[in-house]
Amino acid sequence: MKSFDADSRKLANRKLIDQLFRVLCLLAAGMVVLVLVILIGTICGSATRSLTLETGLPRLVNDTGTSRYDGVTCENRPRIGILQGTGPAGSSATIYAEDETGKQRAVGSGLPRGDGSFSITCEELVDGGYQIWFVITDSDGNELETSRPIRILIDTLPPAGLEFDVSTLGDRILVEGELSSFVVGGRGIEQNARVELKFQDDQGNSLGPIEAKIKQGSGWRIPKTNLQRLDTRPASKKQQGTLTVTATQHDLAGNAQPDVSIDLKLDRSGAGQADLVNTFKDDRIDLSALEIETLRPTNLETFLTSHHYDNAPEVSGIFRALVGSMFLCIVCAMFTIPIGIGTAIFLEDFRPKNRILRLFHSFVQLNISNLAGVPSIVYGILGVTAFVYMFNLFPARTVDSRPKYEFGTNYFYQLETLGGQYVTIPCTDKQKTTIELTEPITAYGDEGEFTLNVVDSSSGLSEDERYATVRRGKKASIVDSEHHWYYLSVPFGKSFLAAGLTLGLVVLPIIIIASQEAIRGVPNSLREASMGMGATKWQTVRNIVLPSATPGIMTGTILALSRAVGEAAPILAVMGGVLAVIPKNLMENSSALPILIYKWAKDASRGFHSLSAAAIVVLLLLLLAMNSVAIVIRYRAERKGK
């Protein structure tokens, strides 16, 4: 090693560097603290907003797709906006738009339905920029809520360059032989440039040139009224054909740009399966900002007791997800704690003398430290293959067939008696889907268990007797099943049992390592004393080592479980991310808090973002509580030790 220079000048330099480095260190440490403060601060800030001020509805949402809405498939043209929300009885909601010239008008209005919710679609707006907002008024015309206006740009034209596009108003561009039902529009390079259009069908009929000017927004559009002339020519009797549209653009100096043409398929068959010609591109409406929400409080009680509702942040809550997380945690703990502690004992106190077993021993040790570094999503994949599908060894679970291997479930036959009572008969052999009644049999009806009589003829029976009697030969088929909470079937499917076991695998290495450390911390003298008294290894472990290692093991276990509670990736892989399910048996899917946070953070509605932050606060509080328990256990053990 080089010896340090004692030269005083250099020493001063070195001291300066030392001081600078100390400052750098402080800065870095400060950064770390700052990051944590900002992280917690942001989340708490957002969360308090959600619980005091802001969640969502009513809001104006963007629906530019050709998607389905309220069960009705929309036509293939731009939707400007849909106002969804809830309002008190008697109120009404109106959407207003103000165009660039300052003209204001109502573009849609409606009343709430019976449940107080409304959904209003505003009318189609022509291209241009708008300010758009909505107002909710009560029955007397007083304003209840007014949203802030947002700026939207409606641009239904294809992207730059002289391209053009044909919007279809119906499914086909030609309906019943008329060419009038489409609009040709496009986008040019320069404002006020002139576009000439020629139309020619494959029969030689032509129309044009028709002129258009590129307007504001560099688009042009020729409405259907200008195209009427072509469809008055009854030249084509063909059902199908093509129409060629050619456009020439002249720039402001009058120079012609190269022609652009497009072939449109015509369909006059009216068969309904016609081609959809050139639908609009995705960017036809720039509604990136189109989501206005008013601020309405969610109360804490709703948040804690309700569950997720689609599109309705103001009534959504975390209850079911929280319960799901707890179930997962319990399954995970029951699986992983015994195995983890067992492995740790095996590794620490049962070192074999046999050479092959010793090899196995050190392999397990190496394996565990490597397992701790495997990404949790890989465990998720293992869980999907090993637990959900079980390597496809068993027949898959489907909706309509009964699983072949199952346990903890009862099936019932159901039938109607002569008196009109529906009774159920427990099923003994589930492969027999129907039974024929020939003997009196025990059945369950409105008044509980009774004996169902079988008769050949129904004459002479009183009303009461008819109530509990069926005709001989009456058939009953399996209609219902009742799963106990311990219902098991293989493969596990997307169940919370599978997810819990997967989580167990994720935290197993952590538990093993923590338990090993705790066991290693027990002084050897204790073991030796016990062995010296004639105890076997297991007796020593059970009576001496485990009791004194328990606080350490419990601390490590609780920390590992808190990791499991916060883990999202394996659950997402195994259960697929449902949001509002409470499992009734081990084979059912469940929701979990981290999944809820993930889905809410990703949701398009701003209301859910704040709720997500609030759910994070709950999750962090839960983890804090678990960690405090661990700390208390450690502290008490330390005090006892002294």
Add this chain to the structure above:
Amino acid sequence: MVSSKPESGIPDSLKNRKFKSIAKSKLTERFVTAILGLCALISVATTTGIVFVLVSESSGFFLSENISLAQYLTPGEWEFGRLKSDEVESDVVIKHSIWPLLSGTLRITVVAMCIAIPLGLVSAVYLSEYAPERVRSVLKPILEILAGIPTVVLGYFALRFISPYLLQPLGGFDSFNAASAGIAVGILCIPLVSSLTEDSLQAVPKGLREAAFGLGGTRFDVTCKVVLPAALSGVVSAFLLAFARAVGETMVVALAAGTNPVLTADIRQPSQTMTGYIVETFQSEGVVPGTVQYYSIYAVAITLFALTFSITLLGQWVRKRYQESYH
């Protein structure tokens, strides 16, 4: 040995004592050993299970028609995430190079390491060499809290704070981008780097430090010229483990990085990583066992597993091989 019929000559104190059968406890001993061995076997079975599942299922991908290992490993495009599930089965030739996903992972990991290594290293040095006990007792728990924060929370932070408030004002950043995810993953790795590094710094014997101080070194000299070189193997292996952790990080990436597999170095664009692809695909409805898209998950996963596992192994090897021994 204990006899079942005590003779009259034995001491009074042992007369009323109940003796247990040794044979029985020996049997118990064997039984317990077997049970504990089985427990240990489960962790081995997990590893074997992972390797078996990944290899057997991804073979379904590589053995499928239209798909070649060569195309998978050479730069190109990755199209699976963009196709609808029913399109996969058709005759469409799918481009399936892993590089876009791999580059997404690397972009995010590099950003993360740029955050985690300096901050983690310097705060570890500070904790171990400079910090007075009072500061230490504050800073240590803060790092532990940071380590305990679930990753989905950091994903939320990246998507709803880092991206809109820190990066987008700079201009050019998409709302989903690699940089925000990278920063969040970096924050996630700080405690890991810092605690592992601090452990290895603490393992350097006090005598070395005292000797260096005795030679007139300042604290900086001692840290940089004596302690860090002595702990280098531990520090490097800490970096490698953090790297593996960043590569395998899922939820932050699934939330904040976007779903656009592109081969680029631009961290402002949305990007998809290997883990992000796996999560995204598991959530789509049409992905059921037997389809090529389902097998593609395993092909990506085996790449991910191979990468993280080899980095972890490398980290352990570095630590063992270059460890300075003071005994």
